[in-house]
Amino acid sequence: MTVQTAVAAPPxxxxxxxxxxxxxxxARVRPGSADRDRQARHPAAELADLAATGLLxxxxxxxxxxxxxxxxxxxxxxxxxxxxxxxxxxxxxxxxVIIDILKEAxxxxxxxxxxxxxxxxxxxxxxxxxxxxxxxxxxxxxxxADPAGGFRLNGRKFYTxxxxxxxxxxxxxxxxxxxxxxxxxxxxxxxxxxxxxxDWTAFGQxxxxxxxxxxxxxxxxxxxxxxxxxxPTDPPPQxxxxxDQLLHAAIDVGIGRAALEDGAAFxxxxxxxxxxSGHDRAADEPHVLLHVGxxxxxxxxxxxxxxxxxxxxxxxxxxxxxxxxxxxxxxxxVAEAKSFAQEVSVQIANDILELSGTSSADATHGLDRHWRxxxxxxxxxxxxxxxxxxxxHTLNAVNPPRYPLL
Numbered sequence: 001m002t003v004q005t006a007v008a009a010p011p012x013x014x015x016x017x018x019x020x021x022x023x024x025x026x027a028r029v030r031p032g033s034a035d036r037d038r039q040a041r042h043p044a045a046e047l048a049d050l051a052a053t054g055l056l057x058x059x060x061x062x063x064x065x066x067x068x069x070x071x072x073x074x075x076x077x078x079x080x081x082x083x084x085x086x087x088x089x090x091x092x093x094x095x096x097v098i099i100d101i102l103k104e105a106x107x108x109x110x111x112x113x114x115x116x117x118x119x120x121x122x123x124x125x126x127x128x129x130x131x132x133x134x135x136x137x138x139x140x141x142x143x144x145a146d147p148a149g150g151f152r153l154n155g156r157k158f159y160t161x162x163x164x165x166x167x168x169x170x171x172x173x174x175x176x177x178x179x180x181x182x183x184x185x186x187x188x189x190x191x192x193x194x195x196x197x198x199d200w201t202a203f204g205q206x207x208x209x210x211x212x213x214x215x216x217x218x219x220x221x222x223x224x225x226x227x228x229x230x231x232p233t234d235p236p237p238q239x240x241x242x243x244d245q246l247l248h249a250a251i252d253v254g255i256g257r258a259a260l261e262d263g264a265a266f267x268x269x270x271x272x273x274x275x276x277s278g279h280d281r282a283a284d285e286p287h288v289l290l291h292v293g294x295x296x297x298x299x300x301x302x303x304x305x306x307x308x309x310x311x312x313x314x315x316x317x318x319x320x321x322x323x324x325x326x327x328x329x330x331x332x333x334v335a336e337a338k339s340f341a342q343e344v345s346v347q348i349a350n351d352i353l354e355l356s357g358t359s360s361a362d363a364t365h366g367l368d369r370h371w372r373x374x375x376x377x378x379x380x381x382x383x384x385x386x387x388x389x390x391x392x393h394t395l396n397a398v399n400p401p402r403y404p405l406l
Contacts, residue, residue: 009120010054012065015073018058022077025050026084030258033085034366037373040206043088044165050088051121059099064115071239071317072310075246079306082254083261086373087207089251094126094162097244098170101184104240105226113223114186117167125163125189127213128172130156136405141215142177143185143225151225153185153193153218161210163189164196171215180231186224193218204369204376237327241404242313242334245381249338252378253306256299256345259370263352263360264292266367271357288355295348302337302344309337328399331406335386342378349374381405 013021029046036043050056059074060066074096081089099118102111118124130139141155153173163169168186175181187194193216200211271282279285309330316322316330349371353360360367389400400406 009065010052010057012062012119013054013058013067013069015067015069018055018067018069018073019076019080021053021055022080025053025055025088026080028084029081029088030084033087034369036085036087036207037366037369038363040200042164042207042209043085043091046085046088047091047123047165050092051123054121056092056095056121056123057115057119059096060115060118061103064112065119066115070310070314071243071246072307072314074243075250075306075310075313078247078250079254079257079303082251083258085207086251086255086258086377087205089254090205090208090377091125091162092123093244093247093251094128094170095124095166096247097240098124098126098184100240100243101170102226105184105228107226109223110226114168122167123162125160125166125169126172127157127160127163127169127215129159131158131212137179139172139174139179140177141171141173142175143173143183143220144176146219150222151185151220153187153215153220156212156214158212159210160196160213161208163213164209165189169194169213175227182228182231184226185220186226187215187218187220191218202376204372204374206372235402237322237324238402238404239313239316239322239327239330241402241406242316242327242330244404245331245334245338245406246309246313248377248380249306249309249334249341252338252341252345252374253302255370255374255377256302256341256348259345259349259352259367259374260292260295260299262367262370263348263356266352266356266360266365267292270359271355272359282355282357291351291355295351298344299348302340305340306337309333324399327402328393331400332390332393335390335400335406338381339383339386339390342383345374346371346378 058067058069062068078089102114143151143153146152171185173183173185195214197212200209268283273279273282273285277285282288312333313330316326319326392398
């Protein structure tokens with residue numbers, strides 16, 4: 001396994017330059033997206049190309065050599081990358097969430113080190129979720145003190161998106177198994193006791209290699225452990241959940257755009273008209289025009305809702321202090337965009353197959369990957385609970401709960 005190492009620092013990108021660079025990367029990765037999907041091939045070369053562009057450092061504060069860009073810019077970068085290849089976009093998500101966590105909870109030394117790594121193009125992967133536990137926050141991976149110094153890490157993680165071939169893996173664990181004392185332990189993929197398993201078998205987002213990793217007595221130096229202290233019974237206002245969910249929403253929005261563009265091209269260039277239509281091209285059929293017009297309008301509405309969420313989240317980040325009201329506004333705006341994306345992008349990816357005709361089912365065209373990718377990725381957090389909290393706020397003026405999954 002190739003483990004990423006630090007390289008010469010790529011250029012620092014800004015709010016004005018980062019989206020353009022992301023669009024260029026998306027254009028480079030898009031032609032091979034269908035082949036990588038068919039082969040479930042991890043985009044290692046594409047990630048290395050991206051690391052050299054400076055995109056991995058855009059959210060690092062300018063004081064540490066990064067771009068210091070707004071959350072909405074990071075969201076737009078993810079949306080653009082997802083148009084090119086949603087697996088490439090998703091493989092970066094943990095990297096940006098970890099940077100945000102370090103801003104809030106890392107020590108000065110930890111921020112200096114890890115921000116420096118990101119600015120040099122070193123990518124962070126995640127090992128957070130576990131299978132077989134009671135719920136998503138029931139995590140059994142434990143960090144225990146090592147009598148020889150530092151700590152030992154033990155546990156098994158799944159959905160480890162971005163960990164393969166990363167520079168560092170941020171492992172969500174607890175002190176001595178006490179889940180009220182969460183920590184993030186940073187380990188290298190080639191550390192002794194770290195073992196990857198090729199067991200990611202989902203029908204979508206196949207190149208992400210989001211399978212399992214075991215950690216067996218992995219030594220973790222004390223300076224590589226981010227501690228949070230006891231979990232408060234009443235968490236303070238926070239933005240991490242809205243930020244994380246904005247990036248997830250960006251992936252679904254980007255897939256919707258790619259599905260519509262690829263589907264429209266297929267209909268215009270390859271699909272045969274239905275014999276009753278009286279037209280020589282499927283692209284001239286009245287029913288096809290009507291339906292594609294509706295899909296286009298819904299996509300534009302989704303993209304506008306996504307942009308609105310980014311703007312509101314930016315305002316919350318820029319506020320003098322985090323309050324119940326400004327963090328709730330950000331969470332609800334992002335929840336609206338992500339819930340709507342789960343509906344609209346899935347619909348677009350499904351309906352382009354119907355409109356394109358039987359030949360579109362041929363695997364050589366890869367049109368099916370859009371539906372598979374957005375269907376799998378949109379399962380990440382249930383829209384039904386987001387709509388529940390949105391409705392409760394509208395009807396009863398009840399702010400959503402302060403946890404990082406809304």
